[in-house]
Amino acid sequence: MTSRKIIKLAEQLLFATAVFTLVLLAFTDKVVVPVWLQAVGRMHPLLLHFPLVLLLLAMGLEIFRFKPANLTNEFYQGFLNSLWLTGALSAGITVVMGLFLSREEGYTGSALQWHKWSGAAVFFLSALLYWARNRAWYTATVARTSAVVGACLLVASGHLGATVTHGNNFVWEPVAKLAKPEPVPLEQAVVFDHVIQPIFEQKCVSCHNAEKLKGELRLTDAESVRRGGKSGKLFVAGKPEMSLLLKRIHLPEEEKKHMPPKGKSQLTDNEIALLSLWVKGNADFNKKVVDLPPSDTLRRIAAALFKPAEQVDEYDFAAADEETVQKLSNNYRTILPLAKDSPALAVYFFNQKQYAPEKLKELSDIRQQVVSLNLNKMPVSDADLKSVSQFENLRKLDVNFTNITGAGLKTLAGLKHLTELALSGTRITSSDLQEPIRTLPSLKMVALWQTGVKPADIQQLQKAYKHITFIGGFRGDEAEPIKLNPPQVKNSSTIFSQPLAMQLGHPIKGVQIRYTTDGTEPDSLKSPVFTGNTILTESASIKARAYKEGWYGSSAATFNFYKTTYKPDSVNLLLPLNRVHQADGAKTFFDGKLGVLNANSPAWANNWAGVRNNDLAFVSEFKQPISVKSVALRTMVESETGIFPPTIIEIWGGASREQMKLITTFKPAQPQKVYPPELNAYGTTFKPQTISYLKIVAKPVEQLPEWHNNKGKRGFLLVDEVFIN
């Protein structure tokens, strides 16, 4: 290939690189660099030295290019031309690589932006010069000017690049570092020295120091801050609004007297708040940050300043072999990576029956990687803790409700990263803890609920080891007694036709249930204790309460048992039911299912048959004549929403459907005001009658009373069951 051809090719490559660079620049934010190209990007710091040298050389030679002696020197001209071409081309490639590199994490900030654009400018300028430098208008002056401009740009870009790589103030940092004070932990921080003074240091001292002393004010130390300046004292202790310091800070920025002056770095909102709060708190020069109450705003803002940068656990061990992890993981022993690309593993054991000591030992292949181990409620013994101690990087260990003792705990010594230890529900005592606490240097939290460690022990431990949180948890014997919940009825149905053994129960063990059958309130002394031997033969309303040592007695629960002797062979409705209260139609009244309150919502209305615009009327047929002496309708009353008792119940009976006569009527008492919803069986007894057909008519309220929200409208009548005896 001739040199002419090579140049031609290089020129084409230069053009292509220019276009490519333009595209990348236009869409920088959207560029996604594949992994293999990242390697190319990382060669940017290596390659950049070529254009730097080549172009600087080219620019230097360009200045002298139009000297007559050089004009005729063929080698000078040819060499310079090639120098420009290779320089521009290498600059282009460097820029492309740099753009790739900038897409990696951690490259942000203004220095990067400046470097990017100046670097691109160097490339385009050199490419442009290569193209223009043989034109007629390209004179010696143009050549010199552009060479000088280009060189400046090149040096600037190089310097900015160094800042991106090595950080600001790279050169002077070692010198500056000597003067920097050690960071102070929050516990030792003094409000003035470590919170207030640093603000002055950063924002004020450059003008208010011993040399500059603007306004005769020095802010370099406590003494000078106390003294104030030309305009007087800086602050009135306790009164930020009267204090010169804050007045100046709060002036509008355009004001001449606003501090810091316009154009200088301004105070942040937090800094202003801190200064203001410090003055408000009497401008104390000695108070420590931790002396302030935890809720104090100053303390809260200041605490954030001392908080160490988020401590992300850096793991210095390699990841385990993926196949090994896969093999060790099963349904009862889950092994999960902490996160994507993290070498750390968390191990969980489930199902007591599947646990065996070997299952812990088997994990030796991943002993480096396990940082969290959960053995909650597994039958773990002291011997097993020996296997646990192999996990040298363990951070968190949960052995709640296991069989371990102090002897086992000792084997954990040497787990230097262990920070959280959950021992709740074990037999650990206070003395068992002394040694492990000393041998586990990173320990921060120990859970000790339901262990042999007494509350007093925990207080002592907490006092002795302030850096560890000991969690004692809830103790029922120390808490205020609370009220028991009421007893429950355990019979599958409270409707019965044969004598029924009443079954009452309570979810809490050892509870005593006392009850009454006469409607009076049961008490803990006189009312009979429920033993399970109560047989009911008639409908009854049982009131029962639960009692237990250490608890307040429950409120009374009322259980209504309903006796019903006869169930009709068929039932026919004479008038329709309300659309949303269909329940199971005519069968509802004898299906043995009771409804509950809150029937107004269709979802709960399943057991409630209801009417509103017409009477509730149905006929029951008995194939064998019955001797009936009482009828009752179980009815919901929710006075607020207009669900009322029937105004009148008519009982009709006879030997045939056609020959029924009115046996009796009954008028339930009507609500006189809104009261809580209740369930009542409205009925009456009468002289026994032998009948085969029974007709019941119950009328809903036609006009709700004056006091009701819906006065004048029709009321609802809801019935879930009818009892015939």
Add this chain to the structure above:
Amino acid sequence: MEKLIEEHGLTFNRRRFLSRLSLGLGSAALGSLLIPDLFSGGAFDEDGLTPGIPHFAPKAKRVIYLFQNGAPSQQELFDYKPKLRDMQGQEIPPSVRGSQRLTGMTAGQSSFPLVGSFVDFKQYGQSRAWVSDLMPYTAGIVDDLCIVKSLYTEAINHDPALTFLQTGSQQGNRPSMGAWLSYGLGNENKNLPTFMVLLSRGIGNGQGVYSKLWTNGFLDSIHQGVQFSKGEDPVLYLRDPDGMDRKDRRDMLDNVAQLNELAYQEFGDPEIMAKVQQYEMAYRMQTAIPEVMDLSKEPDDIVKLYGPDCLVPGTFAANCLLARKLSENGVRFVQLYHQGWDQHGNLPFEIAKQAKDVDQASAALVTDLKQRGLLDETLVIWGGEFGRTSYTQGKLTADNYGRDHHPRCFTIWMAGGGIKPGIVYGETDELGYNISENPVHVHDFQATVLHQLGLNHEKLIYKHLGRRYRLTDVSGKVVNDLIS
């Protein structure tokens, strides 16, 4: 000759032009290779997602969400507004109310008188947080809580608001938060589902909850929430029928698995193998569920801690206790719903009962997790779907009033899971109507929850019907101030 030269020049230029053009286009095309979404829009890193593994080291491993369904009134529980009492009965200034869209229940109301809380507030703990007298147990643990008073939502009615909070969209059919977590984090305990749902009901005015709230949406069906029922069989269809023992079940599963294997070889449908796995999980659940659900071994202290109702199936207290047991056993997301917080009227009476239902058990759950050393890795969330108005709905009487739905601000609390304890975040104006400081949109809240679990809400993505979906839809940012 001249013509020839001209022709040559033209030819040369044309060739040059074309070669340059192709070179330029080629370079541009090369560049475009590095910009995957130059022509598709919306940048995201598909490689960044490995379902089942968090994106970064999580603070929390599990979530227990105590959803207070119906929207508890913040004015009576956590957002103390003495000014409302001072202005009792006065109209809310139109400047405060702004152009807020009203629900159909108060849109017709001609007057909007302000009403203060009927119950008093006190400050508690080191955080000095205000809590009303209705929540004495919660007040006792404020130093473990992060109370956010400035959550706001977009919906004004229950169903859309609930759906929005749970799925990130007001319309249904997107995966619920628990399903997303199941998808993003996978199982911890392979013998239990990742996402479980427990329902309870208070005495107050209730709003329904529907299975669409714990749907897997377009995600794989293994991510669907499994609802517990309060009856004898907590998980339906899990028990072996009479006459079938465990060995029969095993044999049956093995045979069905063989048939499925054949079907898989023939059709290659991955759903077939998913089904086999589901059967196996159900088999293991047959022993795992009774072990978890057994409350009889809980010590007396636990009964006192959660309150005696915790042994009555179907109560909120029992569900809280179960939630702890499930979470302790590695269930990623336990979702409780307690109904009955919709106090449009009769608020003083109803809210007192509702609060009594949930107060002790909610606080107990936090204490219980703490005393087992689990609180730092379990995120507990307590709250409803929106707030309630600072003016009354219906008639304001001496001792009774109601409050309508209010989307502009509501209060929730979070505990554990790397959330800052003992802080109150955000503030509302003195009438408790608008947020005055640090607003947190529902998507911000969701993004923060995902963040605590080690998931980047912008990367937890599922492509469905040609669109990429997220829990936070297209917005939301992590609220760093809430994270410790």
